[in-house]
Amino acid sequence: MSATVTPVAINTFREAVRDRVLYNLVLFALIMIGAAILVGEISIGIERLVIINLGLTAISIFGLVMAIFIGVGLVYKEIEKRTLYSLLSKPIRRWEFLVGKYVGLLVTLAANTAFMTLGLAAALFYVGRRFERSDLSILGAIYFILLELALVTALALFFSCFSSPMLSTLYTLAIYIAGVFANELRTIGDFTQNPALLVLTRTLYYLLPNFHNFNAIATAAHGDAIPFSLLWQNTLYAALYVALLLLAAAAVFSRRNLK
Amino acid sequence: MSTPAIEIEGLTMDFPVGFWRKRMRRSLDNLTFQVDEGEVFGFLGPNGAGKTTTMKLLMGLIFPTSGTARVRGRSIQDVAMHREIGYLPEQPYFYDYLTARELLDYYARFSDYSAPERRERVGKFLARVGLAAAADVQLRKFSKGMLQRVGIAQAILHDPPVVILDEPMSGLDPVGRREVRDIIQALKEQGRTVFFSTHILSDAEMLCDRVAVLAGGKLQGVGAPGAVVGIQAPAMEILFEAREGLALPAGLAEHATRIGGRCRVEVPEQDLYGALEQLRGVQARILSVSPVHPTLEEYFFRLVGGPAASRGLEEISR
Numbered sequence: 001m002s003a004t005v006t007p008v009a010i011n012t013f014r015e016a017v018r019d020r021v022l023y024n025l026v027l028f029a030l031i032m033i034g035a036a037i038l039v040g041e042i043s044i045g046i047e048r049l050v051i052i053n054l055g056l057t058a059i060s061i062f063g064l065v066m067a068i069f070i071g072v073g074l075v076y077k078e079i080e081k082r083t084l085y086s087l088l089s090k091p092i093r094r095w096e097f098l099v100g101k102y103v104g105l106l107v108t109l110a111a112n113t114a115f116m117t118l119g120l121a122a123a124l125f126y127v128g129r130r131f132e133r134s135d136l137s138i139l140g141a142i143y144f145i146l147l148e149l150a151l152v153t154a155l156a157l158f159f160s161c162f163s164s165p166m167l168s169t170l171y172t173l174a175i176y177i178a179g180v181f182a183n184e185l186r187t188i189g190d191f192t193q194n195p196a197l198l199v200l201t202r203t204l205y206y207l208l209p210n211f212h213n214f215n216a217i218a219t220a221a222h223g224d225a226i227p228f229s230l231l232w233q234n235t236l237y238a239a240l241y242v243a244l245l246l247l248a249a250a251a252v253f254s255r256r257n258l259k
Numbered sequence: 260m261s262t263p264a265i266e267i268e269g270l271t272m273d274f275p276v277g278f279w280r281k282r283m284r285r286s287l288d289n290l291t292f293q294v295d296e297g298e299v300f301g302f303l304g305p306n307g308a309g310k311t312t313t314m315k316l317l318m319g320l321i322f323p324t325s326g327t328a329r330v331r332g333r334s335i336q337d338v339a340m341h342r343e344i345g346y347l348p349e350q351p352y353f354y355d356y357l358t359a360r361e362l363l364d365y366y367a368r369f370s371d372y373s374a375p376e377r378r379e380r381v382g383k384f385l386a387r388v389g390l391a392a393a394a395d396v397q398l399r400k401f402s403k404g405m406l407q408r409v410g411i412a413q414a415i416l417h418d419p420p421v422v423i424l425d426e427p428m429s430g431l432d433p434v435g436r437r438e439v440r441d442i443i444q445a446l447k448e449q450g451r452t453v454f455f456s457t458h459i460l461s462d463a464e465m466l467c468d469r470v471a472v473l474a475g476g477k478l479q480g481v482g483a484p485g486a487v488v489g490i491q492a493p494a495m496e497i498l499f500e501a502r503e504g505l506a507l508p509a510g511l512a513e514h515a516t517r518i519g520g521r522c523r524v525e526v527p528e529q530d531l532y533g534a535l536e537q538l539r540g541v542q543a544r545i546l547s548v549s550p551v552h553p554t555l556e557e558y559f560f561r562l563v564g565g566p567a568a569s570r571g572l573e574e575i576s577r
Contacts, residue, residue, distance in 0.1 A: 007368040011354065018356040082352050086413055089318050089346035090369035091338050257274070257321040 004092040005100040012104020013111075016070060035123070047127045052221040055120035056141050060217070062116065063109055063149045064176070070108070071156025072168035074101045079258055088258075095250035102157050102246060109149045117142055134223030140231065141220035147238040148214040152176055154245035155209070161253040178204070179211035209241050262332040264421050264452035265294040265317065270326035272312055272476075286312050287476045290326070294454050294469075296420075299447050301463035301484065302456040304473035310456040311349050313473070314425050318346050330421055342370070345419035349426045349456075351410035355399035359390055359409050362398060363416055370417040384412045389438060403430040411442060422446055424455035428462055440466060460484075494551040495531045497524050500544040508537040525551060 039050050075098070078084040087097065120138070125131065155175055159168035178185070182205055189201030213234055216226050272287040287309045294300040302310050315321045317328055319335055333340040353362050363381040372380060385394045388408040393401070398409065407430055414422055427443070428436045443466050446453050457463055463470050464484045472479040472487055480487040501507065501522050507515055511534055515524040522543070526534045531548070538545060 003371070004369055007365055011357075011365055015354065015356055082348060082350075083354055085315075085318070085320060085348040086346070086351060086353065086366070086410070088320060089341060089344065089348075089414075090366060091341040092369055093338050255322070258315070 002096060002099075004090075004096045005103065008087075008092070008097055008100025009104035009107065012074070012101050013107050016105070016108040031119075039127075048124065048223075049221045051120070051123050051127060052138060053217060055116075055123060056138065056145070056217040056220060059113060059116045059120065059142065060145045060148070063113055063145060064152060066112060067105070067109055067149045067152045068156050068169055068172050068176075070105055071153045072160050072165040072172065074105060074157050075160040075253065076163075076165055076168070084258060094254045095246075098157065098161070098249055098253055099246065102153060105153050105157075106150055109153065110146060113142060113146055113149070132223070134225075137216070137220040137224060137226050140226035141216040143231070144214040144216045144226075144234060147234055148211055150242055151209050151211070151214075151238050151245075154242040154249075158245045158249040158252075161249045161256065175208060176211060179209045180215075181212070182208050182210040183212050210237070213237070261296050263293040263329075264296045264298075264331060265300075265454055266329045267292055267313070267317075268327050270313065270316055270328060271324045272309075272316060272321070273324045285476055287316070287323075290473075290476075290478055292471050292478060292481045294452060296331075296452055297447070297450050298468040299443060299453045299455075299466050301467035301470035302454065302473065303458065303460070303463055303470050304456075305458055308473040309476040310473055311425055312476075314346070314423055314454075314456065317423060318344075342417070343420050345414035345417065345422045347407075347410045347414040347422075347424040347427055350403075350429065351406055353398050353406065353409060353413075356397060358395045358397055359385060359401070359412075360394040362409060363413055366413045367416055372417075380416060384416050388412045388442070404432060404435045407431055407435065407439075411439065415442075415446065419451070421452045421454070424453065426457060427455055428457060428459065436462075494525045495528050496547075496549050496551050497526065497531075497534060497538070498522070498546040498548075499524075499538055500546060501541070505541060505543065507543075508541060510534075511537060521546065 035051075035054060039047055039054065043050050078087070078101075084097075088094065117139075121131075124135065152172065156168060156172045159171045163171070185201050185208075186205040189198045189205070192198055192201070213230075216230075219226055268291050270287055270290040271285065273283040273285050275281045276284050290309070290313060302313070304310050312321070316323050317330065317335055319341075328335045330340045331343050333343070354365075357365065360381055363384060364377055367377040367380060382391070382394070385391050388411055390405065390408055390412070393405060398406065401409065407427070411424070411427060414424065424443075427439050431439060440462070443453050443455065447466075453466075455466075467484050469482055470484045470487055471481045499522055500520055501517075503520070506512075507522070511524050511526070514526070515522045524534070528550075535545065535548070
C-alpha cells in the first residue's frame with residue numbers, strides 16, 4: 001500500500017477504536033454466548049442451526065450498521081470539521097486520502113467481524129463441546145459478509161463525498177435493500193408484458209450491486225459446503241464493484257471545492 | 260533572477276449562491292502578485308476580502324475559476340509542491356481523539372521520515388511551540404491558543420521553504436501573539452518565505468518586508484507596509500500623570516481624557532513637542548508617547564471612500 005494511504009488508514013482505524021465502537025463487540029460476544037445457552041435449552045436437536053443462523057445474521061446486521069454509519073461520515077466529517085485542510089496541505093492526493101479512509105474502515109470492520117466470529121465460535125463450542133468439519137462453511141459465510149461490507153462501505157464512502165450523512169445513509173440503505181432483492185427485481189421484469197418495465201428492471205438488475213449472492217447464512221447453518229466457484233465469483237464481483245465505486249468517488253471528490 | 264516563492268497570476272474565483280436561483284459571486288478578481296524567496300509577506304484585508312480564499316486556492320483546497328499560481332516554480336496542481344510548503348488554516352481544527360504528539364507524528368509520516376527521525380522531530384517542534392508539557396494530552400482538551408500552536412507546529416514540521424499562515428495570531432493572548440511573531444521572525448532568519456494573512460496592521464508593520472492589501476476580492480496595492488497602507492502616524496498619543504486639581508494648559512485640556520490619576524491626550528504629530536513642553540510646564544509626569552495607528556478599517560474606509568469597501572463580494576452575471 002502506498003506510503004500516503006497507510007497513515008490515513010491507520011488513523012481511520014484509530015478513530016474508530018477510540019470512539020469505543022469496538023468495545024461493543026465484547027458486549028456482543030457475551031450476548032451471543034448468553035443467547036446460545038438459552039437457545040440450547042429451548043431448541044433441542046437444532047441448537048447448532050439456530051445459533052449459526054442467529055450469529056451470522058447478527059454479525060451481518062451489526063457490520064452493516066457500522067459500515068453505513070461510520071462510512072457516511074468518513075469524508076463528510078473531515079470536511080465539516082475542516083481536519084481535511086491540514087491533511088491535504090501535505091503531499092497526499094485526494095484519491096489516496098479516499099482509499100486510506102476506505103481501507104481504514106474496512107480493517108475496522110474486519111476486526112469487528114473477527115471478534116464477533118470468536119463470540120459465535122464460543123457459543124457453538126459451549127453447546128456442542130466440539131467443532132465439526134461442516135463448521136468451516138461458517139467461515140465461508142463470514143467471508144461473504146465481509147465482501148458485502150466492503151461493497152456497502154464503498155457505497156457509503158461514495159455518497160459521503162458529495163452529500164450529508166443523513167442523505168448518504170438513505171441512499172446507501174436504499175441501494176442495499178434494492179440489492180438484496182435484485183433477483184426478485186429481475187423476476188418481476190420476466191412476468192411483465194410491459195417492455196419499458198422489462199428494460200427498467202433488467203437495467204436495475206445489472207446496475208445495482210447484487211447483495212443476494214453474498215448471503216450464505218442458510219448454507220452454513222445447514223452445514224453445506226459453499227461452492228468454490230461462488231467464492232471466487234463473489235470475490236471478483238465485489239472487487240470490481242468496489243473499484244468502480246472508489247473510482248467514481250475519487251472523480252467526484254477530486255473536483256470538489258472544500259468550503 | 261531567482262524563482263519567486265509564490266507567483267499568483269490572474270486568480271479569479273466565482274462561487275454559486277442561492278438555493279433555487281443560482282447566481283455567481285466573485286470572491287477573487289484577477290489577483291496577480293508574487294512573493295519573493297526569503298521574505299515575510301503580509302496579506303492584509305478586512306474579513307471577507309478574499310485572503311482565506313487565496314490561501315485555499317494555493318493549497319488546492321478549492322479550484323480557481325481562472326488564473327494560475329505556482330509555488331517555487333511548481334504548479335499548485337502538482338502534489339510535489341506540497342513538500343515545499345507548510346500551511347496553517349484559519350482557526351485550525353484537528354483530530355481531537357489524538358494527542359499533540361500523535362497528530363504531529365501522523366503528519367510527519369507524509370514526509371518520508373524514519374520512525375526515530377519522526378520522534379525526534381515531533382519532540383523538537385512541540386517544544387518549539389511551547390507544548391512539550393502537553394504533548395500527550397488529547398487535543399479535545401486543548402484551548403484555542405494551544406490548537407493554534409499545534410497548527411503552527413504541523414505547518415513547519417517538515418522544514419518547508421515556504422510557510423503559509425492564515426491568521427496565525429487569531430485567538431491568541433498577547434503572550435501567544437508574541438510567540439508567533441518570534442516564530443515568524445525565526446523562520447525569516449532561517450531564510451524561509453512566510454506568507455501570512457492578518458487584519459491587524461501592527462502585526463504586518465512589525466514583521467513584513469512587503470504586504471499586499473486586498474479588499475472586496477481585488478488587490479489594492481503591494482509594497483512595503485508603510486508605503487502601501489500609508490502608515491504615517493497622523494496623531495500621537497501622550498499618556499501622563501497629573502495630580503488632583505491640576506489645570507491643564509489650554510489647547511490640551513479640551514482633548515484630554517482623565518482616567519483616575521492618569522490623563523490621555525491625542526495631538527497632531529507636528530504639535531507633539533509643543534504639547535510636551537506645555538505638560539512639562541505644569542509638572543505633569545509623562546508616562547508614554549506613542550503613535551496612533553489607523554485601524555485597517557479606517558484605512559479601507561479612506562482607500563475607497565466609505566462603506567463600499569466592506570461590501571466586499573461582487574455579484575457577477577453569468
